[in-house]
Amino acid sequence: MTSADLLLTALGAVALGSALLVVATRHVVRAGLWLVVTLGAVAGLYLVLAAELVAWVQILLYVGAVVVLLLFAVMLTRAPIGARHDLDRPGWPAFLVGGGTGLGLAVLLVDAYRWTRVDTPPTGSAELLGTEIFRSWVLPFEVLSVLLLAALVGAIVISRPEIGSRPAPPAGSAPEPRPAPGERR
Amino acid sequence: MHPVIPYVTAALLFGIGVYGVLRRRNAVLLLMSVELMLNAVNLVLVTADATVQAALPATGQVFALFVIVIAAAEVGVGLAIVLQLYRLHATIALDTVALAPPDDTAALGPPDDTPFPPDGSPPPGPPDRSGPPDGTGPRPEASAEQPHPAPVGAA
């Protein structure tokens, strides 16, 4: 057991533990925060595995953007503050399928690799990765940028307020009163 | 180092993500579980890159980067959908979403649970469109009580 192994084990434990809390906690906002911990642990795993750029991009994009987006959505959909008991559906299909998947994959990988050893690979620095991307993987890179553009446009289109709005009331009838701010129906 | 450790971590993380997808009713929590699954995949890619020497160097890490980008795009679009759903039904509990128009409500059966109401009040009907049907101007939902001021609109 080298130090790398120890770090891998520790960070793995942290990641799994906080992932469990993400899917099991009764507080919606706390789930988001536990997700941050998981993502950070995974970034740490990347660092141990000598994937520098990936680790920092993980922190930047995932923790910095994705989690923030998720937290925005939580707030915009008026997620409840505090513990809720009705966040979950019946557990047994989830247990079966999720447990089966996880354990199955674990058994597969353990059976594949056993206790082999590898040496620490060269560091995946920005220079190395950049060279690779812009030499060999340029096309997927460009496609990805188109994808991002499409996602952006799509998100705007979906969010337009006309979708699902009721037709204007016929002329002559009194318009329905706007709900006062904070008033619930 | 022994690559089996990160591999097993990734496998179990994936399983936890699947569990979360199938268990959670809230759409945002479901998206969080999907992120867990994507992270597990990324971990496998990076570990594989350390374990196996591909024809091109650092292929696994490149792919992991791509996956991160795609995940970000997916979260953006997915959250737009979730917010639109919230505008229509004032709830984002996924088991209340009918996949087909309820022409035969008896065949559909009763919904699994009560809709996911915010803060214990009775489930409200679809919010009324009384304001001008354009994308500008403050919206009642946006200006409702929030822990902190939210930007106008969700677009």
Next chain:
Amino acid sequence: MSPDTLGPLLPAVPFIAALLGLVWPGAGRRLAAALGITGAAVALLVAAWLALTVDGPYGTYTELADFGGLPVTFGVRIDGAALLVALAVGVVALAVQVYSVAYLADDDRYAPYAAQVSLFTAAMLLVVVAGDLIVLLVGWEVMGICSYLLIGHDRRLPEAPKAAVKAFIVTRTGDVGFLLGIVLLGVSAGSFRIADVLSAVAAGEVSAGRLTAVALLLLAGVAGKSAQFPLHTWLPDAMAGPTPISALIHAATMVAAGIYVVTRLFPVFDAGSVPLAVLGVMAAVTMLLGALAATAQDDIKRVLAWSTVSQLAYMAAALSVGATAVALFHLLTHAAFKALLFLGAGSVIHAVGSNSMAAMGGLRRGMPATFWSMTIGLGALMGLPPLAGFWSKDAVLAAAQGKNGWVAVMVFTAGLVGVVVTAWYATRLWLRTFFGTPRSPAAEHPHEPPGVMLWPVVLLAVPSALLGFAAFAHGFTDRLRSPAPAEWVGEYSGPATRAQALQEAVELVHLSAAMALPLACLALGVLGAWLAWRRDPAADPARVLGPLRPVFANAFYLDAVQEVAVVRPSRALARVVRRGDESVVDGAVEGAGRGTSDLGGSLARAHRAGLPRAATAVLAGALLVGVAAATLGGLS
């Protein structure tokens, strides 16, 4: 017109009349009556012409179908006996058609009735002239259908439909045996033509065991159609039908068809000793059963019905001792006097408005013609010399007396006792209906029926009185004889060998001292009834029967026995079968449909599952596929 074409014409003309009557849209009374009467009259004329001109037997055949080597031909076989029976059928059918015009004057369903009577006549003539077993069977079955339709004709009567069904089912039970017998006979003999069958039997080509089986099966049908024990229960109930129908079908023709078929196929029955012995036992039992049951009936038609059962047993008794000509002779005289009696009873019922003899009495003053005709008929029934019935019944008893064996002795004894009882109940009927004081208001003012109803009765009195003397004519007796196998020629070829016919002349009349015994029995019966009546003219002479009276009136409760032994188990079986059919067969079919649509519904519901359920299904499926791939592919 050669006899070749006239032969098939016999059944064809009434059949065409029946078809026209049934199919013609809006056939009125006049047209229906005209069709019916014309059909019967033409058949009678054709039969008379053939009887006068044709001497020897002949046949015409056209092949209809071939069942794997077994040809079915439409064949007509005319011989003397067939023509005489055809004549009798024609006479009675014509009388009945004429009579019905007035009897059913107030019935609005007269047109189908007349057509059905024509159809029945055609079927009976088909049985009479049939040269092929399958054609015989067709006529036999059509008669059964017509009997069912005609018994149930008057839908206002509550007991008519039940009686019609009972008649049909009881005769059907016998017909199953009949059908099997015919099939077996045809297959064993290699052909369904009667001529071929009889020559095969004469040549010994069919084994004795098989012949016995065939004969017993055929006897089942005969017992059903001719109302012999134990299939006799339908005939008294069939009196719910109109009286002319009782006269035609249940006295003169259909019930005689069984006797006729035995005569036709007699070599088949004569092959072993068992079939005729069975027939003899049936005849003896039925003779007494019918006569005793007739003694206690109050309904005038039921007395005549039981009397028919008993008289048919006399014919069967003659057959069982091998005297086919005698049986046919009695068949002919019985047709005449029984039709007369039924039609006369119809007139009486028409005048009094009731079937019950308790409402009659003293009718002879108001209805003299009917009275005298019925007297002749009853005398013929009893066997009073010199009326027709005396000669034929005496011939039966003489034939039984002349033979050896226990069958003949049994039949003779039963016949003698039957004479006593027949005389008793005939006298009772005569006295109670026509003598004494009227016992109901309608009986106080009786009137003769209209001429159309009266003349058939009076005219039928003629053969009832005189037909017996035909037994002295060789021309008549020749014709009653069954032809020998060598005479079965194909087409008509002119006068047959008269010399050979004379050699085997049949003696129908035996004027000897042996006649005294039946006459003594007759006198005993008449005296007994008269004495019982004289003591109290208003009461029923049947009261002297004492405790036996209800037993006889219910015909020894055989109806109840039949109900318990046959009807109830059949109904229970039918219920079981019906339930099985509805729940298993129908259930399977409907269940298949319902199962498919239920399956479709549940699949539709699965498709419409909510989002989380769909996601669960997808991920679970992926897991299963992965596991399958890993285990089947083998973990490396």
